[in-house]
Amino acid sequence: MTDLPDHPNISNGKKALVNRQESLDPDNWEDMRALGHRMVDDAISYLKDVEQRPVWKPMPEQLADQFKAALPQYPTSPDAVYEEFLGNIFPYPMGNIHPRFWSWYMGNGTILGAFADFLSATMNSNVGAGNHVANLVEAQVVNWMKELVDFPEEASGLLVGGASMANLVGLTVARNTQAGFDVRQVGLTSAGKQLTVYASTEIHSCNQKAVELLGMGTDSLRRIPVNDHYQMDMTALAAQVKEDRANGLQPICVIATSGTVNTGAIDPLNEIADFCTAQGLWFHVDGAIGAVAVLVDSLKTSLSGIARADSIALDLHKWMHVPFEAGCALVKNSAEHRNSFSVNPEYLTREVRGLAAGQNWFSEYGVELSRSFRALKVWMSLKEHGSDRYGRMMARNIDQANYLAGLINDDSDLQLMAPVGLNIVCFRYYPVVYQVMADQHQEKKESALETLNKEILFTLQEEGTAAPSYTTLEGKYCLRVAIANHRTQRTDLDLLISEVKRIGKKLTDQT
Amino acid sequence: MTDLPDHPNISNGKKALVNRQESLDPDNWEDMRALGHRMVDDAISYLKDVEQRPVWKPMPEQLADQFKAALPQYPTSPDAVYEEFLGNIFPYPMGNIHPRFWSWYMGNGTILGAFADFLSATMNSNVGAGNHVANLVEAQVVNWMKELVDFPEEASGLLVGGASMANLVGLTVARNTQAGFDVRQVGLTSAGKQLTVYASTEIHSCNQKAVELLGMGTDSLRRIPVNDHYQMDMTALAAQVKEDRANGLQPICVIATSGTVNTGAIDPLNEIADFCTAQGLWFHVDGAIGAVAVLVDSLKTSLSGIARADSIALDLHKWMHVPFEAGCALVKNSAEHRNSFSVNPEYLTREVRGLAAGQNWFSEYGVELSRSFRALKVWMSLKEHGSDRYGRMMARNIDQANYLAGLINDDSDLQLMAPVGLNIVCFRYYPVVYQVMADQHQEKKESALETLNKEILFTLQEEGTAAPSYTTLEGKYCLRVAIANHRTQRTDLDLLISEVKRIGKKLTDQT
Incomplete structure (x- = not known):
C-alpha cells in the first residue's frame, strides 16, 4: 500500500530528493531544535537588555520594500526565514516592552508568558x-x-x-x-x-x-x-x-x-x-x-x-x-x-x-x-508571580504616577492637566513665556502650545528616550503618561521630565 | 533618588532578599534561558514522536482536582510551574497534532509556527x-x-x-x-x-x-x-x-x-x-x-x-x-x-x-x-513551506479522502453516507445483519445503528487509535472523517477501517 508518490522537497530553489513522505514537519528535527535554542537565546538577550536600546525607532524608509514580495511559492529553510526575521522584524517592535514606554495603555509581557505561548502552540x-x-x-x-x-x-x-x-x-x-x-x-x-x-x-x-x-x-x-x-x-x-x-x-x-x-x-x-x-x-x-x-x-x-x-x-x-x-x-x-x-x-x-x-x-x-489555549500563559504567569506581587507592581506604578505629578507640580514650566487617576498622568510643557501671554491671544496660544508639545512628543519618541502618548482634554493637547509598566523606575520618570524640559526649552528658544 | 523600598522576593514561601528593584522579569536570566532550552527540547520530542502516542486519552478522574486551587498569592519558581505543566497539562492535548485526528475540522500546527508565537510574544x-x-x-x-x-x-x-x-x-x-x-x-x-x-x-x-x-x-x-x-x-x-x-x-x-x-x-x-x-x-x-x-x-x-x-x-x-x-x-x-x-x-x-x-x-x-502579532506565524509558515507544498498537502488529503471512500465502498459492512466533498468522508458501520432487517423495523434499526456506531467512535477514541468525529445526515448518525492533516498517511486510514470493523464485529457479536 503506497500513498501518492513522494514529492521532491524544494529548498531555496534546489531540489533535494528525500525518501520520507512529505509533510509540514521539518526535514531535520535536530536542525530545528538548534534553531529553537538560538531563538531562546536571542529572546533572552532581547528582553534582558531592552533598557539599553531606544524605546522606539522609526523604520528605515526602504524597510517597507522588504514586505512587498508576492506569496512565496517555494520553501525557504527555517534558518533563512529566521535570519530575515532577525534582520527586518525583531529590531522594530512597538516598544511596549521597554521601561520608558507609556503610550496608550499596554502591558510589557514577560519571558515566561512568551514561553507559555510557545507551549500552547505546540499542543495546539x-x-x-x-x-x-x-x-x-x-x-x-x-x-x-x-x-x-x-x-x-x-x-x-x-x-x-x-x-x-x-x-x-x-x-x-x-x-x-x-x-x-x-x-x-x-x-x-x-x-x-x-x-x-x-x-x-x-x-x-x-x-x-x-x-x-x-x-x-x-x-x-x-x-x-x-x-x-x-x-x-x-x-x-x-x-x-x-x-x-x-x-x-x-x-x-x-x-x-x-x-x-x-x-x-x-x-x-x-x-x-x-x-x-x-x-x-x-x-x-x-x-x-x-x-x-x-x-x-x-x-x-x-x-x-x-x-x-x-x-x-x-x-x-x-x-x-x-x-x-x-x-x-x-x-x-x-x-x-x-x-x-x-x-x-x-x-x-x-x-x-x-x-x-x-x-x-x-x-x-x-x-x-x-x-x-491562551489560558496557559495566564495560568503560568499568575503562578509564577502570585497576586501579591502583581498588587505591589500596580501600587508602585500608582506611586510613580503621583511622583511624576509631584515633579510636574513643582516645576514652573510644566502644567498638570487632570487629576492623576490610577497610573495615568496628563501634562504639558507650558513655559512662562506662554503663561504671561494676554487673554486675547488665547486661541493662538493654545495652537502654539499644541505644536510645541507635539514636537516634544515626536522628539522624545524619535530620539528613543521615552514613549508617552497624547490626548486632548477640554480642547487642550496633552502628553499622556500611562504607567502600566513593571520595568519602569523613578529614574525613568526623572529622565522624562528633564528631557521634556530640555527639548521644550530648545524649541521655545528657536522660535 | 530612590524608588519604593525593595520588596522581598518570596519564593515558595521562603523569603529571599534581593538587592535589585522587583519586577516581573526573572530573578535569574540564565536559569530562565536553561528552562527555555528544556522547553524547546521537550516540544521537539513531543511533536517528533506524536505518532507513537495515543491520538487522545481520557483524563484521569482526579486530574480535575489539580485545577481547583484558588488564585495563587505568592510566587512559584518558573521551573516548578513548568513541572506542573509537564505533569498535568502536556500529556492531555486535544489530539489534533496527531496523524489520526480527523475530528471536527482542525489543523495540526507546526513547530516553526509555535516558535513564531514565541517570538511574537517576546516582541509583544x-x-x-x-x-x-x-x-x-x-x-x-x-x-x-x-x-x-x-x-x-x-x-x-x-x-x-x-x-x-x-x-x-x-x-x-x-x-x-x-x-x-x-x-x-x-x-x-x-x-x-x-x-x-x-x-x-x-x-x-x-x-x-x-x-x-x-x-x-x-x-x-x-x-x-x-x-x-x-x-x-x-x-x-x-x-x-x-x-x-x-x-x-x-x-x-x-x-x-x-x-x-x-x-x-x-x-x-x-x-x-x-x-x-x-x-x-x-x-x-x-x-x-x-x-x-x-x-x-x-x-x-x-x-x-x-x-x-x-x-x-x-x-x-x-x-x-x-x-x-x-x-x-x-x-x-x-x-x-x-x-x-x-x-x-x-x-x-x-x-x-x-x-x-x-x-x-x-x-x-x-x-x-x-x-x-499573529501575522508572524502566518508569515513564517508561508515562507517556510511555500504555496506549492500547501497545495500538495491539500491534494494529498483529498486523494486520501477518496481512497478512504473507496475502502468503504469496497466493504460490504460499511456504508458511505454522503458524496465525498473535499477531504470529508461520512460513513457508518452497517453490517449485513442490519441490511437484511425488514422495513417495518426501520426506526429500531436506525436507533441500534446509532448506538453501535457511537460505541465504535467512543472505543476508537478511548483506545487512542483514531479520532474521527460524528454528525447526523438525514437523521442518520455517521462517523465523520475530516482529513485536514499534513501528517496523515494512507496506512492511517487502513488502520481506521480495520479497527472500525474489528470493534463493530465484536460489538455486534455481543448483542
Whole structure:
C-alpha cells in the first residue's frame, strides 16, 4: 500500500530528493531544535537588555520594500526565514516592552508568558470544545478572575482577545436579557422601542463599536457628562434616563468605567450599582484598565462596586503583563450568558464519553468557536508571580504616577492637566513665556502650545528616550503618561521630565 | 533618588532578599534561558514522536482536582510551574497534532509556527495601531491572502482569531452597506423593513451567531435547501428571495459556503455570484474550510467564483496548519470595510510622525483594538513551506479522502453516507445483519445503528487509535472523517477501517 508518490522537497530553489513522505514537519528535527535554542537565546538577550536600546525607532524608509514580495511559492529553510526575521522584524517592535514606554495603555509581557505561548502552540489544543485539559486550565483561570472581582462561584466567564471583545460579550448578554423579547430569534427591527445604553463621555470607543455591532446604533449610546475628576455625573445620568423613558425609549444598561483611558478615572461604581438596581438596568463594568487594580490595597474601597456588576470586561495583557492577546469577560448569571451564545448544530452535539464530552465548552459563552489555549500563559504567569506581587507592581506604578505629578507640580514650566487617576498622568510643557501671554491671544496660544508639545512628543519618541502618548482634554493637547509598566523606575520618570524640559526649552528658544 | 523600598522576593514561601528593584522579569536570566532550552527540547520530542502516542486519552478522574486551587498569592519558581505543566497539562492535548485526528475540522500546527508565537510574544507588539513593523508584516500576509483568492490589490482585510470572527466582519460590512440607511448611527429598530440573509441549510453555526449578534435575528437567516451533493439549491434560493421581497422584507446578502462542515460541499459559487449581481445582494463566502483549497489545481475551476465575492472568511489554522488562532477577513471594497469599523477618539488620533503614525491601523477594520502579532506565524509558515507544498498537502488529503471512500465502498459492512466533498468522508458501520432487517423495523434499526456506531467512535477514541468525529445526515448518525492533516498517511486510514470493523464485529457479536 503506497500513498501518492513522494514529492521532491524544494529548498531555496534546489531540489533535494528525500525518501520520507512529505509533510509540514521539518526535514531535520535536530536542525530545528538548534534553531529553537538560538531563538531562546536571542529572546533572552532581547528582553534582558531592552533598557539599553531606544524605546522606539522609526523604520528605515526602504524597510517597507522588504514586505512587498508576492506569496512565496517555494520553501525557504527555517534558518533563512529566521535570519530575515532577525534582520527586518525583531529590531522594530512597538516598544511596549521597554521601561520608558507609556503610550496608550499596554502591558510589557514577560519571558515566561512568551514561553507559555510557545507551549500552547505546540499542543495546539482548540479550547472551543472537547474533553481535554486546556478547558480545565481555562476554567481555573476564569475562576481566579471571578475570585479577583469577588464574583460568586456560579458566575460564568471566558478568556477573549481583549476588552473590546469582553465588552461586546457583556453588552450582548445585556441586550438579549433586558430587551424583553427574544432578540436572538426576531432581531431588533420589530422592537417597539429603541433600546438605550448609558456611559460617561470618557467611555472607551470599543463600547461604541459594540453598540453599533449589536444593531442598537450610536444614537442609543447616551454619553453622560463627567465631573472635574472625569467621573460620571450621577445627576445627569438620572436625568437622561428619566427623559429617555418619557420619550418612549427603553433604557437597558449602564456601562461604568473602572479606569478611563484618558485619565484613569473610576466612575462611582456603587452609586451606579444602586441606580441600576433601582431602575432595573443591567450594570456592566468596563474594567479593561482598572478592574485588576482590586489587587492594590488602597483601591479596594473605590473598586468594591465592581462585585455588584452584572458583567465585567477585564484585560490581562495590560496591567497583568500577559503577552497579547488576553482579556476576560465575566457574567454573573451564567444561564443568561450561555443563552446569548449557545448554538447546537449536529456536528457539535455533546457526547457523554470520548473526545466530544466534557463540561467546559467555552464556545457556548462567546463569539468564537475555535479558540486558542491562551489560558496557559495566564495560568503560568499568575503562578509564577502570585497576586501579591502583581498588587505591589500596580501600587508602585500608582506611586510613580503621583511622583511624576509631584515633579510636574513643582516645576514652573510644566502644567498638570487632570487629576492623576490610577497610573495615568496628563501634562504639558507650558513655559512662562506662554503663561504671561494676554487673554486675547488665547486661541493662538493654545495652537502654539499644541505644536510645541507635539514636537516634544515626536522628539522624545524619535530620539528613543521615552514613549508617552497624547490626548486632548477640554480642547487642550496633552502628553499622556500611562504607567502600566513593571520595568519602569523613578529614574525613568526623572529622565522624562528633564528631557521634556530640555527639548521644550530648545524649541521655545528657536522660535 | 530612590524608588519604593525593595520588596522581598518570596519564593515558595521562603523569603529571599534581593538587592535589585522587583519586577516581573526573572530573578535569574540564565536559569530562565536553561528552562527555555528544556522547553524547546521537550516540544521537539513531543511533536517528533506524536505518532507513537495515543491520538487522545481520557483524563484521569482526579486530574480535575489539580485545577481547583484558588488564585495563587505568592510566587512559584518558573521551573516548578513548568513541572506542573509537564505533569498535568502536556500529556492531555486535544489530539489534533496527531496523524489520526480527523475530528471536527482542525489543523495540526507546526513547530516553526509555535516558535513564531514565541517570538511574537517576546516582541509583544500590539497590531491594533501604531507605526512599527508588525503592521507591515500583517499587511503583507493580508496581501498574500488577497492574491490567493484573486482579490484586487485595493481590497482590504485583516487577520482575526478565526472564521467565526471573519464571517462576523464580512456580515457586518454587508449589513451596514446594504441596509440603505446609517445602521451604525441609528441602529435597526427604526428600520422600515426586516433585513434578510440567505444561506444553505448546511451553513456553519457561527454565521447564525453573527446574524444574531448583529441584531438581525435568526428568523432573518433564510436556510435554503440543498441538493444531493449538499449544495445550495439555486431554484429554492431564487424563490425564497422573491417571496421575501413580496412580503415586504429586504434581502441584503447571500452567504455561500466553500466547504461545508458536514460533508465538504462547495456551493455553486459562480451561480450565486450571478444571482447576487442580478438582485443587488452582497455576496459573502464562508471559506473557513475550503477557500484555501484554491491552491489545489483540480479545484481551481469549482472555486473560481470566490474571486467574485464582496467579502470572504478564511481560516489559516485549519488546512494551512498555522497554530490557533489565525483566520482572515477580506472585503473587496476597502472604504465600505473601514466605514463599518473605524472610530476616531482623541486618544487614537493618527499622527504624521513618531510612534502614532503609520499606514496600517488594523483596528479600523475589525472589532478588536488591541491585537496580537499573529501575522508572524502566518508569515513564517508561508515562507517556510511555500504555496506549492500547501497545495500538495491539500491534494494529498483529498486523494486520501477518496481512497478512504473507496475502502468503504469496497466493504460490504460499511456504508458511505454522503458524496465525498473535499477531504470529508461520512460513513457508518452497517453490517449485513442490519441490511437484511425488514422495513417495518426501520426506526429500531436506525436507533441500534446509532448506538453501535457511537460505541465504535467512543472505543476508537478511548483506545487512542483514531479520532474521527460524528454528525447526523438525514437523521442518520455517521462517523465523520475530516482529513485536514499534513501528517496523515494512507496506512492511517487502513488502520481506521480495520479497527472500525474489528470493534463493530465484536460489538455486534455481543448483542
